[in-house]
Structure formats: C-alpha cells, structure tokens
Amino acid sequence: GTGLDAAFFTRWLTACAAAVEREAAHLTDLDAAIGDADHGSNLQRGFRAVADTLAKDEPATPGAVLTLAGRQLISTVGGASGPLYGTLLRRTGKALGDAPAVGRAALAEALGQGVAAVAQLGGAKAGDKTMLDALEPAVAGLGQSYADAARAAADAAEATTPLQARKGRASYLGERSIGHQDPGATSAALLIGVLAETAEA
Ligand code: ADP
Ligand code: MG
Ligand code: MG
Numbered sequence: 335g336t337g338l339d340a341a342f343f344t345r346w347l348t349a350c351a352a353a354v355e356r357e358a359a360h361l362t363d364l365d366a367a368i369g370d371a372d373h374g375s376n377l378q379r380g381f382r383a384v385a386d387t388l389a390k391d392e393p394a395t396p397g398a399v400l401t402l403a404g405r406q407l408i409s410t411v412g413g414a415s416g417p418l419y420g421t422l423l424r425r426t427g428k429a430l431g432d433a434p435a436v437g438r439a440a441l442a443e444a445l446g447q448g449v450a451a452v453a454q455l456g457g458a459k460a461g462d463k464t465m466l467d468a469l470e471p472a473v474a475g476l477g478q479s480y481a482d483a484a485r486a487a488a489d490a491a492e493a494t495t496p497l498q499a500r501k502g503r504a505s506y507l508g509e510r511s512i513g514h515q516d517p518g519a520t521s522a523a524l525l526i527g528v529l530a531e532t533a534e535a
Contacts, residue, residue, distance in 0.1 A: 337435035351385035364517040368504040373517040380411040400427030425451035442476035462500040465518035484530035491523040
C-alpha cells in the first residue's frame with residue numbers, strides 16, 4: 335500500500351481518546367489497587383486535549399501529528415504517564431521525520447525509538463511491571479502485523495499480574511503489587527489495540 339498518512343494518525347489518536355473514555359473507570363480501578371487511582375482520569379485529560387487539538391489543526395505529516403499529540407500529553411497530564419506517553423509519541427514522531435506517509439515497517443522502527451526513549455526517561459525495562467512490558471512486545475509484533483502487535487501487547491499486559499513492580503508508584507508496595515495487572519501496561523495495550531483496529535478499518 336501507500337502507507338499511513340497524517341489523517342490516519344489523527345483517526346488513530348481520536349479513536350484512542352474515545353477508547354480512553356470507555357476504559358477510564360477500569361484503568362482507574364487498576365490504579366486504585368497498586369497506585370493512586372488516577373490513571374484513567376490522567377489519560378482522559380490528556381487524550382481529550384489531544385483530540386481537541388487535532389480537531390482544530392491537522393498537521394500535514396504523520397510525524398507532526400505525533401509530536402503535537404505528545405506535547406499535549408506532556409503539558410496536560412500531571413502523572414507519570416503524561417511525560418512517558420508524551421515522550422513516546424514525540425520521539426516516534428521525530429523518528430518519522432517529514433515523510434508524508436509511512437509503512438508498517440517504518441512505523442515499527444520509529445515506535446521502537448519512541449519506546450527506547452520511554453525506557454531512558456523512566457529508567458524501566460520490560461519485566462518491571464510498567465507500560466514498557468506491553469510496549470516492547472508491541473514493537474516486536476508490529477514487525478509482523480498490526481494484529482500481532484495488538485495481541486502481543488494484550489498478552490503482555492495480562493502477564494504483568496504476577497510480577498512485582500520495580501518502577502513507579504506501584505513499586506512502593508513491594509510484594510503487595512503482586513497479583514494486580516499494571517494500569518499503564520493495560521492502557522498501552524489499549525492504544526496499540528486501537529492502532530490495529532484503525533489500520534484494519
Ligand atoms: P502516577 O503513577 O503518577 O499516578 P499514572 O497513574 O497515570 O501516573 O500512571 C501509572 C503508570 O505509569 C504505571 O501503571 C506504569 O505503567 C507507568 N509508569 C510509572 N512509572 C514508570 C516508569 N518509570 N517507566 C515506565 N512506566 C512507568
Ligand atoms: Mg496513578
Ligand atoms: Mg498520580
């Protein structure tokens with residue numbers, strides 16, 4: 335195909351905002367168990383700002399859409415997830431440069447750079463029971479297909495349940511973080527699932 339253009343990325347992020355609205359209570363419930371019960375409301379605030387901005391002003395390239403959205407997340411979300419997801423989108427957008435459209439392999443490569451930036455910013459690695467647990471397998475899956483990326487992220491989010499958190503607020507609980515699915519890994523799987531739905535629509 336010709337690849338994914340700016341309008342595709344705007345559709346994806348707008349659909350992410352709708353998905354976050356639907357899942358906000360669930361994400362906040364997960365964060366109530368091992369954090370401070372605000373992950374859903376944090377992402378609602380951030381993705382509402384993203385959708386509002388993209389409704390007014392559609393940047394011309396995929397990279398510009400992602401960097402604008404990332405800036406919105408950083409400036410509107412107070413919690414840890416805002417700078418982390420904001421960095422993910424900004425760095426992915428920067429890696430895409432000014433290409434007018436991108437294929438799946440190029441997106442996987444760029445998203446890999448975005449995920450690496452999240453790891454650098456937060457000092458976490460896969461297995462620490464954070465959003466990275468879902469994001470790293472998503473990048474690997476994206477090398478195969480959008481559906482593989484979505485499945486890998488969802489499976490990885492579920493696989494955080496038996497882990498002890500080593501980063502973020504949940505790590506303060508020590509062993510008491512075991513037995514609960516990580517909210518950020520869950521939201522990461524949601525966003526990647528919406529990517530696959532948008533790409534297949
Ligand atoms: P806060 O913890 O500041 O209230 P949120 O509740 O919005 O922020 O987000 C919590 C999620 O952020 C966690 O479930 C985890 O997935 C992710 N997270 C926290 N710290 C880190 C980190 N250092 N690296 C990667 N992800 C992290
Ligand atoms: Mg929280
Ligand atoms: Mg908080």
